Amino acid sequence: MKELLDDIEEKLNIKISEDDIKVFSEGATEAIVFSINNEYLIKKTNKQELDVYNEFFSKYNGKRFQKLYYINYDLSYACLSFIQGNKYDNSIEVNRIINILYETTSNYKKIDYDGFGYLFEDHKTWTDFLKDEIDYSIELLDENKFDMDSINKALNIVSNNKIDKYLLHGDFGTHNFVINNNELFFIDPMGLVGDPLYDFFFAIYSDYHIFKDVSFNDLLKYFNVDLEYKKAIMYITFIIRMCRTYKYDREDFNYYLDYLNKFMS
DSSP: OOOHHHHHHHHHHHOOOOEEEEEEESSSSOOEEEEEETTTTEEOOHHHHHHHHHHHHHHHSSSSOEEEEEETTTEEEEEEEOOOEEESSSSSSHHHHHHHHHHHHOOOOOOOOOOOEEESBBBSSSSHHHHHHHHHHTTSOGGSSSOOOHHHHHHHHTTSSSOOEEESSSSSSSGGGGETTTTTEOOOOOOEEEEEEHHHHHHTTOOOHHHTTOOOOTTSSSSOSSSHHHHHHHHHHHHHHHHHHHHHGGHHHHHHHHHHHOOOO
């Protein structure tokens, strides 16, 4: 750890005391994450995640995302800006959140990349990636609880559309939202190659507070693409989020069932 801190001091031309450091232990990975003076975020992690950061922040550096200052591959860490604020808490009006999500995802940038899916875990087609995500997700619940004909129909609609490749956040949900002065910021990208609609709907369906009072038809107003394709992506992302809610936030699961019966049956 001393070697890492010495390197940070040298690169940022600062002095670091023990009181300057706040360690964050939450997260699904074994990465070491800590902030310095509420200004810098240090993440010590594996090479693949550093490569993802290098790719993602080369396209999205600042505004509603963090800034990447540098990566040190020898010491296996990235130095980013630290976004101060609170976890997502439903304090921002829903329509404003949806508009921010649309503004962000509709301005995603194209990427020259061989496959689809998470960076460095390629799928040959966009449909292959979505099918894998569906297969994994419904295993968390029970395949028999779903209308598999509707799911397969949605996948077939997707497969009949040509998909341009964009670089997406890839884990775009309220668990990665930070609120500061009534503004919304996004952290912890996973890097996903695919269609921006996926991130847009994935974020909306990540929290029932956002979608419970927003109708299917209201969401169809966003993005000027083929209507049937849009409906298919909405349905697929909803099923994925619904299954993951059953695993991680089961107390919210009934809100997803209600929405499924009300708008998607």
